[in-house]
Every structure is written in C-alpha cells, then in structure tokens.
Ligand SMILES: Nc1ncnc2c1ncn2[C@@H]1O[C@H](COP(=O)(O)OP(=O)(O)O)[C@@H](O)[C@H]1O
C-alpha cells in the first residue's frame with residue numbers, strides 16, 4: 001500500500017510551538033523527517049527556511065533539487081535538534097558527553113549549558129553515568145537535553161514520551177516545553193495523544209487522511 005503526505009501550505013513562525021497529532025501511521029514521522037531536511041519531498045512547490053541570523057530565507061527546495069546534501073546536513077547540524085521516541089543516546093558516552101554531542105560537533109566551547117540543562121531536567125546527578133544505568137524516563141530527559149544544548153532554532157520531537165508511563169510522560173513533557181520557551185526555541189512535536197499535550201499551549205496542525213480504494217493509496221493532507 002502506498003502512502004502520500006501532502007502539505008498544501010504551512011507557515012511556522014519563530015518561537016511557535018506546534019503539535020502534530022493523529023493515529024499511528026497517519027504520517028507524523030514522515031512530516032517531521034521532511035521538516036528536518038532528512039526526507040526529500042517527491043515534489044516541491046516551495047520550501048523555505050529562514051534561520052535567525054539570515055536576512056533572506058534559504059531555498060531548501062533548491063538545495064534538494066541540486067542534491068546539496070552537505071548543505072542540508074549543515075543546516076540540520078546548526079539549526080535543528082531532534083528528540084526521537086526511544087532517545088537514541090550513544091551507549092558508550094556518558095550523559096554529559098551525550099548532551100554535549102551536538103555542541104561538540106559544532107565546535108562550541110563548554111560554557112555550563114550542559115550542566116544547566118541537566119539541572120533543569122533533574123538529571124544533574126547522572127552526568128558521569130552511562131545511559132544504560134538510567135531509567136527510561138531519565139534517558140528521555142538526556143535526549144531532550146541533547147536536542148537543546150546547542151540552542152537550535154528548531155527542536156523536532158517525535159513522540160518523545162511515548163515509551164513512558166502517563167505520569168512521567170506528563171512531567172517530562174511540561175519540563176521540555178518549559179525549556180523551549182525559556183530558550184525561545186521553536187518546537188514541532190508529534191504525539192499520538194492530543195490529550196497528553198493539550199494543556200501545554202501548542203498550536204495543533206490539522207490533517208485528514210483519505211484512503212483511495214481504487215489505487216490502494218493512503219493520503220494525509222496537512223493544513224496549518
Ligand atoms: N521507510 C518506509 N518505507 C515505506 N513506507 C513507510 C516507511 N516509513 C513509513 N512508511 C509508511 O508511511 C505511512 C506514514 O508513516 P509514519 O510517518 O511513520 O506515521 P506515524 O509517524 O504517524 O505513525 C505509513 O503508512 C507507513 O506504513
């Protein structure tokens with residue numbers, strides 16, 4: 001069965017908090033990977049991204065068309081943070097080095113950001129430990145710290161608390177949103193459960209899924 005995601009028009013302003021909700025398989029991860037310059041859209045009308053330090057928007061469409069994967073990778077490194085459902089921490093690095101990873105790749109100096117975030121996220125006591133000695137909830141906090149430590153323009157979070165019990169999920173989610181507000185980072189968050197996040201003041205993107213029985217195609221159309 002084929003799947004198509006269509007985004008007729010969408011604008012996300014700096015500092016906005018966006019929620020992408022819907023049942024499993026409706027295309028949330030596909031949408032996030034596209035917004036993270038990881039997945040090449042098969043057809044593009046226009047796709048622009050204006051980082052804080054640029055006057056003019058960058059033409060992401062042109063980068064994809066010219067196959068400028070290095071350029072897209074650079075944008076990702078500098079401007080994006082990504083939190084995935086299962087954390088994706090490097091098992092052989094300490095919590096401190098995991099959180100510092102994107103900063104290190106960018107050559108940023110140690111300035112206390114890692115320790116500050118760890119304290120805010122309640123994991124300051126774990127900085128010298130390896131991830132597999134932590135609970136699932138603590139590992140997700142580390143993953144959140146890692147996605148924020150280089151102060152990206154945008155943080156993308158794909159069901160970051162889906163593997164946690166509802167109580168831990170709620171606490172970690174509100175910590176996460178509190179931090180992105182403090183750092184003025186735009187957040188785009190996917191969740192299968194709107195009920196878990198509706199109190200956090202996010203703008204919910206609407207979408208509808210259509211099943212084209214004749215061609216065996218499932219299509220999700222997202223609108224801002
Ligand atoms: N790598 C892939 N190859 C082929 N189909 C995929 C792949 N990843 C996801 N899909 C399909 O695309 C659709 C949307 O998936 P996804 O974006 O992962 O949804 P969600 O994150 O909302 O659960 C589903 O029908 C899924 O089966």
Ligand SMILES: [Mg+2]
Nearest residue numbers: 028029030158
């Ligand atoms: Mg998904």
